[in-house]
Amino acid sequence: MKRKAESNTSKSTTLSKSHWSAGLLKSMEDPELMVKEDDKIVVIKDKYPKAQFHYLVLPKEDIHSIWQVKKNHQDLLMHMHDIARDLVERQTDHEFIIGYHAMPSMQRLHLHVISTDFNSPYLKTKYHWNSFTTPFFLHSSDVSCQLHEEGEINKVSPERCKDYLNTKLKCHKCTLQPKNMPDLKRHILTHLDKQKQ
Ligand code: AMP
Ligand code: ZN
Numbered sequence: 001m002k003r004k005a006e007s008n009t010s011k012s013t014t015l016s017k018s019h020w021s022a023g024l025l026k027s028m029e030d031p032e033l034m035v036k037e038d039d040k041i042v043v044i045k046d047k048y049p050k051a052q053f054h055y056l057v058l059p060k061e062d063i064h065s066i067w068q069v070k071k072n073h074q075d076l077l078m079h080m081h082d083i084a085r086d087l088v089e090r091q092t093d094h095e096f097i098i099g100y101h102a103m104p105s106m107q108r109l110h111l112h113v114i115s116t117d118f119n120s121p122y123l124k125t126k127y128h129w130n131s132f133t134t135p136f137f138l139h140s141s142d143v144s145c146q147l148h149e150e151g152e153i154n155k156v157s158p159e160r161c162k163d164y165l166n167t168k169l170k171c172h173k174c175t176l177q178p179k180n181m182p183d184l185k186r187h188i189l190t191h192l193d194k195q196k197q
Helices: 020-027 071-090 126-133 140-150 158-165 181-196
Strands: 034-037 041-045 054-059 096-101 111-115 137-139
Touching (some): 034 071, 041 071, 126 137, 126 181, 137 140
Antiparallel strands (some): 041 054, 096 111, 096 137
């Protein structure tokens, strides 16, 4: 697996701000990418969007990843979710999913808000695809529910993450199992055409 990923169980990090994985911290201050800001969060456009609309909601609090989220972050996660819902409601003619990657590659907790057309030149690999269309993608509402009811977020082991990312390609809208990414990318366009009719 090529993905440059941290362990989802790591408790702290000493990675410097110049490390590639700190790119989101710089982007949070980039007016070209920033969409919205309040006292608790910043919303940015994903620099390499994997769909027509792809935003990231990040807390200002220095929380390394979803695996450092504690019970006392419940309100923050709810706020991030509300901000995401607000973005989604503005794009009434697009479906979205809102959630976290089980094994994030970039520092600072970030909530993906992504339209499900997945129509983007940046969506290139099987790992990209499976990171949004398998249980590797932790839906924000499920995460908040777990935190509320169990006081913690259910861990996903690195082995399981790997299995999800290596899952055989499958269309997210029908039963087709394309043999490769070019076939999948051609196929998902047919769902977009149907939507327009
Ligand atoms: P994850 O796998 O959840 O860590 O996803 C990280 C996301 O950050 C991906 O969707 C990338 O396209 C995006 N990304 C990577 N570098 C940057 C950057 N410097 N600024 C904004 N978004 C970025
Ligand atoms: Zn399909």
